[in-house]
Amino acid sequence: MRKPADALTAGCDLMTGGIGGSNHSNSCKLRKGLWSPEEDDKLMNYMMRNGQGCWSDVARNAGLQRCGKSCRLRWINYLRPDLKRGAFSVQEEELILHLHSILGNRWSQIAARLPGRTDNEIKNFWNSTIKKRLKISSSAFSDNIGSEQKSTKLETTIDEHEQQNQSMCFDSSSSSSSSLQGNLPSNVSHYDLLPLPEFSWCNAPGRMDHGSYFHEGPTSVAHQVAMACGAYGGVQGMMEIEEGAGEGLMSGREDLFVPDSGQDRQDKYSMDDGSGRNYVVSSGDMISSHVEGGGLVVNWEGGENNVRVGEWELEDLMREVPFPFLDFQAE
DNA sequence: AAGGATACCAACCGCATGCAT
DNA sequence: TATGCATGCGGTTGGTATCCT
Numbered sequence: 379m380r381k382p383a384d385a386l387t388a389g390c391d392l393m394t395g396g397i398g399g400s401n402h403s404n405s406c407k408l409r410k411g412l413w414s415p416e417e418d419d420k421l422m423n424y425m426m427r428n429g430q431g432c433w434s435d436v437a438r439n440a441g442l443q444r445c446g447k448s449c450r451l452r453w454i455n456y457l458r459p460d461l462k463r464g465a466f467s468v469q470e471e472e473l474i475l476h477l478h479s480i481l482g483n484r485w486s487q488i489a490a491r492l493p494g495r496t497d498n499e500i501k502n503f504w505n506s507t508i509k510k511r512l513k514i515s516s517s518a519f520s521d522n523i524g525s526e527q528k529s530t531k532l533e534t535t536i537d538e539h540e541q542q543n544q545s546m547c548f549d550s551s552s553s554s555s556s557s558l559q560g561n562l563p564s565n566v567s568h569y570d571l572l573p574l575p576e577f578s579w580c581n582a583p584g585r586m587d588h589g590s591y592f593h594e595g596p597t598s599v600a601h602q603v604a605m606a607c608g609a610y611g612g613v614q615g616m617m618e619i620e621e622g623a624g625e626g627l628m629s630g631r632e633d634l635f636v637p638d639s640g641q642d643r644q645d646k647y648s649m650d651d652g653s654g655r656n657y658v659v660s661s662g663d664m665i666s667s668h669v670e671g672g673g674l675v676v677n678w679e680g681g682e683n684n685v686r687v688g689e690w691e692l693e694d695l696m697r698e699v700p701f702p703f704l705d706f707q708a709e
Numbered sequence: 710a711a712g713g714a715t716a717c718c719a720a721c722c723g724c725a726t727g728c729a730t
Numbered sequence: 731t732a733t734g735c736a737t738g739c740g741g742t743t744g745g746t747a748t749c750c751t
Contacts, residue, residue: 412719412745432736450737451720486739501740502718510716 409443413452417442421449422457455496462494466503474500475508 409417424440430453433446442449466474470492477488485497485504492500 410721434736446736447738448720454738455719483740497739498719505741506717 408445408448410448413456417444418452418457421452425453425457451498455498458496460494461496466495466507470495471508474504478504 413421420440420442421436424436428436428439430436433450435446436442437444437446437449440449444452473492474488477491481487483501485501489495489497489500
């Protein structure tokens with residue numbers, strides 16, 4: 379928590395409602411830190427009576443010595459009547475994993491698909507609980523793979539992989555993301571998706587108990603294609619590609635097509651585009667890929683048909699991803 | 710029981726974006 | 731077109747609670 383709510387800021391700080399004190403409270407002393415029950419009451423009453431308007435007006439008219447930004451945060455994260463309180467259910471947790479695998483750290487986008495949950499809540503949950511579990515998962519795996527592969531190496535690999543995924547998926551280093559870009563980052567001109575990651579930690583005994591999202595390890599071409607296309611972000615191995623199952627996250631665009639040469643390949647995977655079409659991919663044939671014209675072009679060994687894997691808007695992608703838990707309601 | 714370590718999470722902070730002028 | 735304001739977002743901080751030794 380922050381400093382007690384009775385701590386007044388000396389003069390107007392940058393939090394007076396915007397950048398560089400952009401709000402118009404120039405002569406006030408604004409309260410910071412935890413909200414008192416009285417402040418909560420004032421804000422709640424005001425919002426119930428007047429609804430949401432200009433937040434700096436809310437702060438002023440509700441008689442709060444807070445900046446509008448602080449009021450907004452308090453309302454959104456705590457006072458909003460439709461908020462669902464309490465621990466995350468297993469289903470919510472799985473959905474968060476699912477969504478994070480697609481969206482990366484776009485907490486507001488994830489929260490928008492979890493009724494009653496806030497981006498802050500989800501972010502905190504992810505950073506504390508889920509990340510911890512993933513770490514436990516990875517070390518449990520590392521304990522199990524023999525002495526020649528040290529856990530430190532694995533953890534490093536996981537971290538690197540996570541960073542790689544993040545940057546490959548959405549350029550998450552950019553702070554604001556209100557304009558979503560489903561395309562690959564423009565500052566990356568070429569991806570060499572090989573060599574493949576060497577381990578498949580999600581197959582590890584003792585992995586976190588969300589088996590449905592861990593059907594296959596990240597060693598497949600399908601995994602890499604999905605990764606490069608932003609099918610998952612911070613956590614590897616979460617894409618839902620299942621041999622012959624047609625439940626893949628690779629969804630929804632006609633230009634998503636991965637050919638099957640017909641020859642017998644190892645590690646075949648089928649991917650359903652959400653419209654009933656199945657695509658079969660396998661490891662061993664893809665030799666390189668690169669970004670071209672906003673899409674990812676995959677080059678296949680011996681194949682004259684290079685494949686454009688994706689150029690899409692994130693919302694299109696999301697719209698066509700089947701979410702089994704989307705009927706959550708705030709309780 | 711006490712002190713340290715760790716986890717949790719509310720709130721702050723800085724930046725990006727949209728909009729009005 | 732430039733500027734300023736309001737809002738939204740994601741990363742980070744740090745106080746409190748809980749666990750562990």
